[in-house]
Amino acid sequence: MGRAPCCEKMGLKKGPWTPEEDQILIAHIRRYGHGNWRALPKQAGLLRCGKSCRLRWINYLRPDIKRGNFTKEEEETIIHLHEKLGNRWSAIAAKLPGRTDNEIKNVWHTHLKKRVNPNQVAQESKKKTQVDAMIEKESKHTPTQLNSGLTHPRFDDPRLLPVSPERSYSDISCTATDSSTISRENTCNVSVKEESFSSEEFPVIDESFWSETLSMDFTALEGPTFGPLGEPFGSFGASNDDDMDFWLRVFMEAGDLQALPPI
DNA sequence: AATATATTCAACCGCTCGAGT
DNA sequence: GACTCGAGCGGTTGAATATAT
Structure with missing residues (x-):
């Protein structure tokens, strides 16, 4: 069994904290302390993961924090x-x-x-500038070129990126979460997250998902569609002995089709 | 004034560690 | 000893802001 996800990603808020959230967190910790960070957001009524609460408290909300410039x-x-x-x-x-x-x-x-260490910093920054320039140059030539010559027609659709937490939770993730990252690394691996789900954590899939997914005509998909390792699987379902692979493909296809409006 | 570039820093992510079972 | 889980740590990212052109 793999490691449990650090938090339930579904529906949890990310990004900057609002003053309201800060107040809730401060009030809760003042009253009850922070014995269990994982349970805290639920108890306090915050839509944040425990890790995020802990970080916010330790770095900004703790009363003994000294603000301002370093002497x-x-x-x-x-x-x-x-x-x-x-x-x-x-x-x-x-x-x-x-x-x-x-x-x-x-x-x-x-x-x-x-x-x-001014020299080292200068060298690093010079190197970075050169790399950035190379990437910039290359990205102009092959903006959607991915690993091993793989070109996925859907990756140049801006609606695909960035990958939202909701999308990544649907087990389809791109290691590069935005187009700038892709251009910097010139690579994008489609991977299946190896997160384990308890019955409680597993997203509820309603019946319409199954009826739509199973009745889906995969051969109607435009262009080649790729498996997690980059292999094309236009011939979906044909002589497939591997159940895991089969369901993985079902999820990937369904995730893409449902999350995006028609191209 | 508009644009490009650099800097700052809050927040996230993935990993490790230690406690509990 | 093997495993799980929560806490903590360090690296990294990216949005906001400042500065230069």
Whole structure:
């Protein structure tokens, strides 16, 4: 059995926290503490995963957080501790009361690294610029070219990307979540997430899904359709001995067709 | 004023670790 | 010992903002 997903992704909110959410979280923790982060959002009535709540509390809402710019002394301390401890941000944060590991990490990457090692930073940035330029150049030639010469006609449809949490939960994911990432990496792997679902977590599939999916005429799909490893499977269902593969294809086909309006 | 580029930083993701069973 | 689960950590991303052209 695989690892359970860190949170139920379905319907959970992502992105920046609103002041209302902050207030709810603060009020709940003040009242009940945070013994169990996983259960907390449910108890507090927040549509967030426990991980997200924990991060928000630790990095921003905790009463002992020190806001504002780092002092010269703090910066020197970070540089000194980084020499000794390396990227162990939480250990460094432990020596700087009121500062969080995330904050220290950000300050290191944005300010201190340059100061300590200007040559390396310059080299890295130069390299990045060159790579970006190459990618930019290549993406102009082959904007939808994917792994091993694979061109999936649906990937150049902007409606496909980015992959929303809802879509990824339907087990169809693209390792690149937006078009810029695809152009940067010039690769996009269609993969099946190996997440396990309990009966409670498994998304409810209503009968219309099955009736539509099973009655679907797959041969009517336009262009080649590809399996998870990039193999074409236009001849869907023909002499297929592998049940897993069969259902995987059913899900993939159905997911694409249902999530998108007709092209 | 408009556009391009750089910087910042909040938040997410995937992994590891340790406790519990 | 093997396994599961929650917490925590570090790397990375990307939207917002600032600065340069």
